[in-house]
Structure formats: C-alpha cells, structure tokens
Amino acid sequence: MRFVFAMMMVLVLLAPVSGRAAESGAAWSAVRHGLSAMPLEPWRDGTSDKSFAAYVADTRAGLDAARTAVEPDAAKRAAQVELVAPRQWPLAEECGGTAKDGVLLIHGLSDSPFLMKDLGDALARLPGKCLLVRSILLPGHGTLPGDLVRPTAAQWKAAVRYGTDSFAGQVGRVHLVGFSTGATLALDLVLNGAPTAPPVASLILLSPSIGLTNRFPLHRIPFGFELFQAIMTAASGFGPEGHWLRIDEDQDFAKAESFPVMAPRPLMEVMTEVETSTRPLTLPVLMAFAAEDVTVDSLASLDFFHARVSNPDSRVLLYVAPATLAAQPDLYAARERRDHRIVCLHGLGGDDVGCAPARSPAAVTCPFGDQAGTCITALSHIGIPISPTNPHYGATGDYRNCLAYSSRKDWPRFCGCVTAEQRAGSALCRGVLPASGPVRLGEPTKDDIATNGPLTARLGYNPLFDRLVDKVADFLK
Incomplete structure (x- = not known):
C-alpha cells in the first residue's frame, strides 16, 4: 500500500x-x-x-x-x-x-x-x-x-x-x-x-x-x-x-x-x-548523436557503446558544442581516451575534431553555422538524419520547431520564432505581434525559453549531414 x-x-x-x-x-x-x-x-x-x-x-x-x-x-x-x-x-x-x-x-x-x-x-x-x-x-x-x-x-x-x-x-x-x-x-x-x-x-x-x-x-x-x-x-x-x-x-x-x-x-x-x-552485440555499429540532446541521454548511449559494442570497426560520431566541452573539460575527453572508436565533432571545419576543449578557448558563438539570420549553437535530437537542403525542415524550409514557446503560451515569441508559412497558417498567431530578431538554433533549454534573450528554436537538420553520409559510406564495407 x-x-x-x-x-x-x-x-x-x-x-x-x-x-x-x-x-x-x-x-x-x-x-x-x-x-x-x-x-x-x-x-x-x-x-x-x-x-x-x-x-x-x-x-x-x-x-x-x-x-x-x-x-x-x-x-x-x-x-x-x-x-x-x-x-x-x-x-x-x-x-x-x-x-x-x-x-x-x-x-x-x-x-x-x-x-x-x-x-x-x-x-x-x-x-x-x-x-x-x-x-x-x-x-x-x-x-x-x-x-x-x-x-x-x-x-x-x-x-x-x-x-x-x-x-x-x-x-x-x-x-x-x-x-x-x-x-x-x-x-x-x-x-x-x-x-x-x-x-x-x-x-x-x-x-x-x-x-x-x-x-x-x-x-x-x-x-x-x-x-x-x-x-x-x-x-x-x-x-x-x-x-x-x-x-x-x-x-x-x-x-x-x-x-x-x-x-x-x-x-x-x-x-x-x-x-x-x-x-552479445558483435555486429559493426555506427552511432551518431548530439551531446546536447534533450530527448535521449547521450551519456547513456556512450556507456552502452563502450560496454556492449565489441566490434572494432564500430564508431561513434558525437556532435558536441565547444561550450559543452569547456563546461565539462574531461567528461568526453576521458571517454575518447578510453575508447578510440569515439570521435567528437565540435564545428563545421575539418579541424573541429576531438573531445578535448581547445587549449586557448575562444568564444565560438555559432560553431555549427551562422547564415540567413540564424546562429547554430548545437545539434539536436531531431535533426541528425536530415539535410540542410530539406525543403521542409532544412535551412530555408517552411517548418521550424518552436513548440517550447507554445508550451508556455508565449505567443509573441512563438509567432516570431516559426517560419512565415507557419505563422500565416496558425490560428494562434492571428492578432499577435510577433517578437523579432535573429533566431538561435540548437537544443533549447528551459532557461533559453524562459529568458528574453534571442529567439531559440530546435534545430531541424544536420549541418554536418554530408560528412555523416561520408562516414556511413565508409562504414558500409
């Protein structure tokens, strides 16, 4: 009882x-x-x-x-x-x-x-x-x-x-x-x-x-x-x-x-x-996910990979923002040292590889892209398999995930965050003066949504999609 x-x-x-x-x-x-x-x-x-x-x-x-x-x-x-x-x-x-x-x-x-x-x-x-x-x-x-x-x-x-x-x-x-x-x-x-x-x-x-x-x-x-x-x-x-x-x-x-x-x-x-x-899980396994994922526990995925995935041809592609590496300087580096099959990608450049924070950290505001009025701070759970050219979820697509604002009934910020197509089709945006300003894309936190800082949406695509495809092509031997 x-x-x-x-x-x-x-x-x-x-x-x-x-x-x-x-x-x-x-x-x-x-x-x-x-x-x-x-x-x-x-x-x-x-x-x-x-x-x-x-x-x-x-x-x-x-x-x-x-x-x-x-x-x-x-x-x-x-x-x-x-x-x-x-x-x-x-x-x-x-x-x-x-x-x-x-x-x-x-x-x-x-x-x-x-x-x-x-x-x-x-x-x-x-x-x-x-x-x-x-x-x-x-x-x-x-x-x-x-x-x-x-x-x-x-x-x-x-x-x-x-x-x-x-x-x-x-x-x-x-x-x-x-x-x-x-x-x-x-x-x-x-x-x-x-x-x-x-x-x-x-x-x-x-x-x-x-x-x-x-x-x-x-x-x-x-x-x-x-x-x-x-x-x-x-x-x-x-x-x-x-x-x-x-x-x-x-x-x-x-x-x-x-x-x-x-x-x-x-x-x-x-x-x-x-x-x-x-x-036993003996097959080759390729895993790709974001450290900042708010839906699944990325550390649980890393632990599972290390403990259960035995095939030496297996790999992890961990997308991790520089700010995350700086905030936890040894967390991901220790996993990389323990299992060299884990690779961290912390930016768009070819040299933005590694799970250790930069020795001379510079403020990288938009490590995964800054274009068309959007700043990409981190990758998200939902965007990993999607190309930036996707006509619906991509960089210039007609849909943007701003549901965190609708949960708070913050209609000015919701209507300012979504795309023009969504705003025109939303009954909730009728008669609402949308908030304005640049949009930050990534995995929004509660603090991001609660503050009056930049509009923040959930990133719907993978800025490193082409590199993911290359990794998959190499993996499929």
Missing part, C-alpha cells in the same frame, strides 16, 4: 509538469485526436506477408483515407502521403538491376519515413555500393496524432522484421538504419529476435533511444500508464485533453506535434528489453 501511495504522489507531482495539453492554446479535436481506420499491419495479407510493392501501395491508400479528415485538398494530401509513406528507392543504373546489399530505414516515435528520406536519397546514390534502400512506416504513425495510442511493441517489432525479411531473394545481407525509436527497434531485433533471412550485417543508430532524459518507469508499475492518464484526466476536468501530454496545432505534416500520454509505452517496453538482453 505504501508503494502504491508513493507512486500516486509521484504521478501527482508529474501531472502539472506534463499536463499542459489543456493550456497549450490549441484545442482538442475529435477528428484530429481521435482514431483512424488505418490498418496497423498493412503488410499482412491474411496469414502471409505481402510483397514490398503491395505493402507500399496499400499503405499509401490507407494513409490517404486516414488523412482526408484533416487535409481535404486531394492534391495537397496526395503530395503529403507520397512523402510520409514507406518507399523503395530505384537502383542506380550502374548496378544493372542487381543490388549488393539492402538498407532498411526505420523512423522514430511520432515521426514518419519522411524524416529518413534525405538519408535514403543519399545512400541510394552512393557510387559503387548498389544499395537497395527501403523505408517502413511504424504502426500508428503517418495518419493522425490519435493513432499513436493504438500500436503495441509487438506490432512495431513485427514491422521491422517484415521490412528486413522483405529483402529475401534480392540481397545477401541487410543494414538497419534506425533513428531514435527506430534505432532501439533495430537493436532489439539483433539482441532479442530470431535470426533473419537475409541476415543483418550492421547497425546505424541515429539519436538512439537508449536512455531517455525524462524517463520514469511507468510501464514497470502495474497499470502505471493508465494511472497516470487517470490523474491527468482528473486534472483537466475529466475532459479528453487529459489523455494528452501536449496538444498543438499539428502544422507539421510529417510528424505529430500533439502527443498522447500512452504513446511512449511501447518504446519504454522495447528499451527495457534491449537493456536486459544478454546476447
């Missing part, structure tokens, strides 16, 4: 922090926050699996039907479905129709395959590699934010296994490329799953969800998520808003901004299974 009471108190304390959905300014909508009729396992045909081409076609049809309620314009909806649906990239002409290896791209929680598109484009074009590149859509994604509560961990795992098995008879081996939750699912397949055919040759893990920065083990408490949701529902006046950690306008066609309470449960289950697996 004391344990249950203690858990209740913890959840009560958590509720005011997370239960801002009803106060965020965007309204709950039965259409947008309800459930669609999209099949959760569109690769299934009764008891057998469909061909990958049939899976792609049927998934697109399901996405189109599910998104009709929120995007009635058929042409615009078709263009968006094309981008968020799974796909296969054509082989380069030099391959003569024969692929050497397969590559499976696995997106993250609340995302869609669009977040992996830039990397897929680059890998499919690599000279001499002849990679057959495919992406999959995780169940519950790409439709409506409300669908994020529908899938189970088992269904996510089944989707990854299907995607891997879909290469059978076409390639001799497959490389798994996972972002965030997709990285955890890739790890789970090789650490806990039955052998695949074709076999998995290597793992490329981008911003892997190995340890979350705000992780409370609700899934380990009997009915923990249900209890948390009940408390939040009571706090919201027993309205449907209590089922959501946040409710936003969902202006991003490729990623849900609104986020249900129950959505993280499958991820936390998979993370636990990865953590407790005793199977």
Whole structure:
C-alpha cells in the first residue's frame, strides 16, 4: 500500500509538469485526436506477408483515407502521403538491376519515413555500393496524432522484421538504419529476435533511444500508464485533453506535434528489453548523436557503446558544442581516451575534431553555422538524419520547431520564432505581434525559453549531414 501511495504522489507531482495539453492554446479535436481506420499491419495479407510493392501501395491508400479528415485538398494530401509513406528507392543504373546489399530505414516515435528520406536519397546514390534502400512506416504513425495510442511493441517489432525479411531473394545481407525509436527497434531485433533471412550485417543508430532524459518507469508499475492518464484526466476536468501530454496545432505534416500520454509505452517496453538482453552485440555499429540532446541521454548511449559494442570497426560520431566541452573539460575527453572508436565533432571545419576543449578557448558563438539570420549553437535530437537542403525542415524550409514557446503560451515569441508559412497558417498567431530578431538554433533549454534573450528554436537538420553520409559510406564495407 505504501508503494502504491508513493507512486500516486509521484504521478501527482508529474501531472502539472506534463499536463499542459489543456493550456497549450490549441484545442482538442475529435477528428484530429481521435482514431483512424488505418490498418496497423498493412503488410499482412491474411496469414502471409505481402510483397514490398503491395505493402507500399496499400499503405499509401490507407494513409490517404486516414488523412482526408484533416487535409481535404486531394492534391495537397496526395503530395503529403507520397512523402510520409514507406518507399523503395530505384537502383542506380550502374548496378544493372542487381543490388549488393539492402538498407532498411526505420523512423522514430511520432515521426514518419519522411524524416529518413534525405538519408535514403543519399545512400541510394552512393557510387559503387548498389544499395537497395527501403523505408517502413511504424504502426500508428503517418495518419493522425490519435493513432499513436493504438500500436503495441509487438506490432512495431513485427514491422521491422517484415521490412528486413522483405529483402529475401534480392540481397545477401541487410543494414538497419534506425533513428531514435527506430534505432532501439533495430537493436532489439539483433539482441532479442530470431535470426533473419537475409541476415543483418550492421547497425546505424541515429539519436538512439537508449536512455531517455525524462524517463520514469511507468510501464514497470502495474497499470502505471493508465494511472497516470487517470490523474491527468482528473486534472483537466475529466475532459479528453487529459489523455494528452501536449496538444498543438499539428502544422507539421510529417510528424505529430500533439502527443498522447500512452504513446511512449511501447518504446519504454522495447528499451527495457534491449537493456536486459544478454546476447552479445558483435555486429559493426555506427552511432551518431548530439551531446546536447534533450530527448535521449547521450551519456547513456556512450556507456552502452563502450560496454556492449565489441566490434572494432564500430564508431561513434558525437556532435558536441565547444561550450559543452569547456563546461565539462574531461567528461568526453576521458571517454575518447578510453575508447578510440569515439570521435567528437565540435564545428563545421575539418579541424573541429576531438573531445578535448581547445587549449586557448575562444568564444565560438555559432560553431555549427551562422547564415540567413540564424546562429547554430548545437545539434539536436531531431535533426541528425536530415539535410540542410530539406525543403521542409532544412535551412530555408517552411517548418521550424518552436513548440517550447507554445508550451508556455508565449505567443509573441512563438509567432516570431516559426517560419512565415507557419505563422500565416496558425490560428494562434492571428492578432499577435510577433517578437523579432535573429533566431538561435540548437537544443533549447528551459532557461533559453524562459529568458528574453534571442529567439531559440530546435534545430531541424544536420549541418554536418554530408560528412555523416561520408562516414556511413565508409562504414558500409
């Protein structure tokens, strides 16, 4: 009884922090926050699996039907479905129709395959590699934010296994490329799953969800998520808003901004299974993530790599701001000394490599770029697999992640931070005088958002994307 009471108190304390959905300014909508009729396992045909081409076609049809309620314009909806649906990239002409290896791209929680598109484009074009590149859509994604509560961990795992098995008879081996939750699912397949055919040759893990920065083990408490949701529902006046950690306008066609309470449960289950697996991880592993990541614990990823990844060809690309190195002068340097497979990148220059702070530190205000009125202070969780040329998330894209301001209902700064396209389409910005000034991009902290300093947005792309592609090309031997 004391344990249950203690858990209740913890959840009560958590509720005011997370239960801002009803106060965020965007309204709950039965259409947008309800459930669609999209099949959760569109690769299934009764008891057998469909061909990958049939899976792609049927998934697109399901996405189109599910998104009709929120995007009635058929042409615009078709263009968006094309981008968020799974796909296969054509082989380069030099391959003569024969692929050497397969590559499976696995997106993250609340995302869609669009977040992996830039990397897929680059890998499919690599000279001499002849990679057959495919992406999959995780169940519950790409439709409506409300669908994020529908899938189970088992269904996510089944989707990854299907995607891997879909290469059978076409390639001799497959490389798994996972972002965030997709990285955890890739790890789970090789650490806990039955052998695949074709076999998995290597793992490329981008911003892997190995340890979350705000992780409370609700899934380990009997009915923990249900209890948390009940408390939040009571706090919201027993309205449907209590089922959501946040409710936003969902202006991003490729990623849900609104986020249900129950959505993280499958991820936390998979993370636990990865953590407790005793199977050796002998495959080559390439990991790339930001030290300043506010979604996952970058130090947990480094510890996992050092303790569990034994293959000498494995590598870590750690993007770390000079200010972070200066503030903790031996933290990352010690890890580099202990494991020379770890490489720190602290700027755009070819010499900006190494985990030790500069001996004569100079104030580097914008180490990862300063152009078009934006200063890039650090890389972010969400931007690692995305090119600066991306038309949606890139340097001149039409979307910018300023959700930290909407959580605070700071509409002048929110409306000044987002792009002109977002501002024009936001009901929350009507009649609001936007704040002005340059925008700083990186991983915003609470202090960044709370102060009246520069406008700060979450960086949506990787300024070192081309170097990441080069590293991946070298890694895929």
